[in-house]
Amino acid sequence: MSxxxxxxTGPYFGEFGGRFVPESLIAALDxxxxxxxxxxxxxxxxxxxxxxxxxxTGRPSIITEAKRFSEYAGGARILLKREDLNxxxxxxxxxxxxxxxxxxxxxxxxxxxxxxxxxxxxxxxxAAALFGLDCVVYMxxxxxxxxxxxxxxxxxxxxxxxxxxxxxxxxKDAINEALRDWVTNVDSTHYLLGTVAGPHPFPEMVRDFHSxxxxxxxxxxxxxFGGLPTxxxxxxxxxxxxxxxxxxxxxxxxxxxxxxxxxxxGMDTDRHAATLNFGKPGVLHGARSYILQDEDGQTxxxxxxxxxxxYPGVGPEHxxxxxxxxxxxxxxxxxxxMYALKxxxxxxxxxxxxxxxxxxxxxxxxxxxxxxxxxxxINLSGRGDKDMETAAKYFGLIGSK
Amino acid sequence: MxxxxxxxxxPGPKLIGYFxxxxxxxxxxxxxxxxxxxxxxxxxxxxxxxxDPVMDGLVIQKATEEALANGFxxxxxFDAVKxxxxxxxxxVLVMTYWNPVxxxxxxxxxxxxxxxxxxxxxxxxxxxxxxxxxxxxxDELKLDRVFLVAPTSTDERAAVxxxxxxxxxxxxxxxxxxxAREDLDTLARGVVAKVRKADPEQQVAVGIGISTSEQASExxxxxxxxxxxxxxxxxxxxxxxxxxASKVRELVAGLNK
Numbered sequence: 001m002s003x004x005x006x007x008x009t010g011p012y013f014g015e016f017g018g019r020f021v022p023e024s025l026i027a028a029l030d031x032x033x034x035x036x037x038x039x040x041x042x043x044x045x046x047x048x049x050x051x052x053x054x055x056x057t058g059r060p061s062i063i064t065e066a067k068r069f070s071e072y073a074g075g076a077r078i079l080l081k082r083e084d085l086n087x088x089x090x091x092x093x094x095x096x097x098x099x100x101x102x103x104x105x106x107x108x109x110x111x112x113x114x115x116x117x118x119x120x121x122x123x124x125x126x127a128a129a130l131f132g133l134d135c136v137v138y139m140x141x142x143x144x145x146x147x148x149x150x151x152x153x154x155x156x157x158x159x160x161x162x163x164x165x166x167x168x169x170x171x172k173d174a175i176n177e178a179l180r181d182w183v184t185n186v187d188s189t190h191y192l193l194g195t196v197a198g199p200h201p202f203p204e205m206v207r208d209f210h211s212x213x214x215x216x217x218x219x220x221x222x223x224x225f226g227g228l229p230t231x232x233x234x235x236x237x238x239x240x241x242x243x244x245x246x247x248x249x250x251x252x253x254x255x256x257x258x259x260x261x262x263x264x265x266g267m268d269t270d271r272h273a274a275t276l277n278f279g280k281p282g283v284l285h286g287a288r289s290y291i292l293q294d295e296d297g298q299t300x301x302x303x304x305x306x307x308x309x310x311y312p313g314v315g316p317e318h319x320x321x322x323x324x325x326x327x328x329x330x331x332x333x334x335x336x337x338m339y340a341l342k343x344x345x346x347x348x349x350x351x352x353x354x355x356x357x358x359x360x361x362x363x364x365x366x367x368x369x370x371x372x373x374x375x376x377x378i379n380l381s382g383r384g385d386k387d388m389e390t391a392a393k394y395f396g397l398i399g400s401k
Numbered sequence: 402m403x404x405x406x407x408x409x410x411x412p413g414p415k416l417i418g419y420f421x422x423x424x425x426x427x428x429x430x431x432x433x434x435x436x437x438x439x440x441x442x443x444x445x446x447x448x449x450x451x452x453d454p455v456m457d458g459l460v461i462q463k464a465t466e467e468a469l470a471n472g473f474x475x476x477x478x479f480d481a482v483k484x485x486x487x488x489x490x491x492x493v494l495v496m497t498y499w500n501p502v503x504x505x506x507x508x509x510x511x512x513x514x515x516x517x518x519x520x521x522x523x524x525x526x527x528x529x530x531x532x533x534x535x536x537x538x539x540d541e542l543k544l545d546r547v548f549l550v551a552p553t554s555t556d557e558r559a560a561v562x563x564x565x566x567x568x569x570x571x572x573x574x575x576x577x578x579x580x581a582r583e584d585l586d587t588l589a590r591g592v593v594a595k596v597r598k599a600d601p602e603q604q605v606a607v608g609i610g611i612s613t614s615e616q617a618s619e620x621x622x623x624x625x626x627x628x629x630x631x632x633x634x635x636x637x638x639x640x641x642x643x644x645x646a647s648k649v650r651e652l653v654a655g656l657n658k
Contacts, residue, residue, distance in 0.1 A: 019528060019531060020499055020526050021526055021528070022526055022549065023548070023549040023550060023551045023554055023558070023562070024552075024573055024577075026528060026551075026553070026554065026558065027551075027555070028553070166459075166462055166466070167452065167453070167466070173453075176453050176454075176455050179455040180458075180578045183455070183576065183577060183578055184576055184577040184578060185576070186553065187576070282500045282503055282504055283500045283503055283526075285455075293500070293504065295475075296474060296505070297475070297501040297502075297503060297505070298451065298452040298469065298501070299453055299500075
């Protein structure tokens with residue numbers, strides 16, 4: 001590849017991306033784009049963000065070698081980029097702090113956010129508390145039930161959580177509701193979108209805010225772990241943590257980039273969220289990308305035990321990387337993910353989020369395929385505390401025995 | 402001049418009425434659309450139910466969800482439009498989010514639309530910047546294409562939308578989604594003025610939030626028509642075709658007072 005993939009910016013990633021939104025939002029997107037462009041090269045903004053990363057989030061995040069877990073992955077060396085150790089417990093804070101600073105620059109006093117698992121909602125509520133902004137989080141009713149603890153966290157942080165009762169009552173509908181709020185309140189409100197989907201400039205901007213993950217990891221690999229990894233792996237819902245760790249390695253042609261989508265009940269069933277495997281290009285939530293849809297272009301409901309991956313769309317840059325063949329995307333079922341969640345907990349003493357467990361389950365297969373000489377760097381994107389109720393039910397952990 | 406533009410530029414106040422295709426069933430939606438035309442709307446806006454309608458408020462969301470639950474399929478749209486256009490002479494525009502058109506195929510959709518007797522398309526989530534293929538195809542088939550202009554649109558964007566729209570320009574009255582509002586925002590006047598400034602010949606109708614005949618009359622003082630949707634859908638939900646007909650007649654009577 002002669003051209004740098006890393007240099008690609010929006011609004012289009014190949015045939016993907018763009019702005020498929022009501023005209024009412026264009027002015028706000030233009031304002032956001034201009035503010036972001038100026039901030040990106042402004043030393044003050046960069047210093048502010050760097051300071052927050054260091055003294056609030058706790059960056060850089062460490063890389064942990066998972067030696068006992070490796071034994072189950074064909075002996076491949078498994079390394080974990082510990083985004084779970086960030087403040088609020090996932091990678092989501094990287095993007096939230098960046099966008100909250102932009103909201104302040106634009107003079108917006110209110111932020112709104114969508115959330116699936118609650119990781120992005122918690123991060124947004126946290127930033128709102130830190131910066132003194134009003135915060136409303138839209139969350140599908142189904143997700144408020146399976147992530148009740150995160151709802152409580154957001155409320156404790158001072159955010160208003162609104163359960164969304166329309167459509168499939170999950171992440172996709174939370175985004176619809178957030179967009180409706182934004183159309184109505186665009187003057188006072190910044191929509192703090194939590195993934196690399198949505199209309200331009202979100203895919204590019206959210207990617208840039210998360211690229212700190214890969215930038216740190218690449219340096220750490222070279223400095224502390226003997227060089228670049230054989231493969232980099234991450235889970236993919238909307239795709240923010242995956243693009244965050246992939247981006248620094250896009251031009252390292254020998255490093256395989258692998259995303260693991262939620263296969264729900266299995267890749268041979270129709271209950272999954274494997275958009276890049278089974279979707280078709282179309283338009284959803286403001287961008288052209290792969291989408292799970294029927295022949296009429298109606299979005300099809302996705303299914304996953306993981307609320308954060310339960311999304312029938314995906315960021316446009318992933319669609320582009322898939323079509324280019326630069327990144328590969330495979331499916332991991334609920335059962336495979338839950339097995340990996342338990343395995344990492346009991347071999348390394350690290351309880352991952354169910355989302356992240358999809359990447360870990362993928363690494364178990366990948367390690368066997370690549371062999372003992374290989375190194376697999378995994379984005380450990382979030383911690384599993386929020387998933388205790390789901391895990392306890394799944395494994396039958398609550399009771400007298 | 403397009404049939405829609407001709408209808409809107411005729412003397413007198415104008416009412417554009419929205420109803421979702423397939424709600425509650427395909428056959429009933431055809432009857433409802435015909436009823437609205439017979440009761441006095443000047444232009445009919447037939448909506449395509451879509452799974453993710455981000456510009457719509459709860460009333461229309463619920464109706465289109467019901468249409469989909471009752472089995473609405475896109476290929477039925479054209480037959481439904483044909484049934485309406487064979488029974489009434491009012492211009493019928495289809496309002497649709499963009500993904501259904503993309504999946505059906507832009508050219509194929511346009512051809513079937515044209516064959517069905519529809520005047521053209523209103524596209525709430527397609528901005529002119531992303532519309533290259535639709536612009537070409539709609540020119541070839543001489544279909545109306547209605548773009549939106551919002552209170553936040555720059556003069557430049559308003560001018561582009563005015564130049565590229567055919568039939569009329571949809572002036573978004575207020576910042577927000579569809580649904581009745583008590584106070585119709587004065588922002589609407591500003592939006593219409595932007596379009597007028599860019600193209601004095603262009604028709605411009607005002608929509609979003611209009612629920613009463615007073616509002617519809619007021620809007621007609623400075624624009625070429627009022628677009629009403631949620632109120633009609635609600636009337637139908639509460640009292641069927643008869644309630645729908647009397648709601649249309651109530652608004653039309655108010656307009657011509």
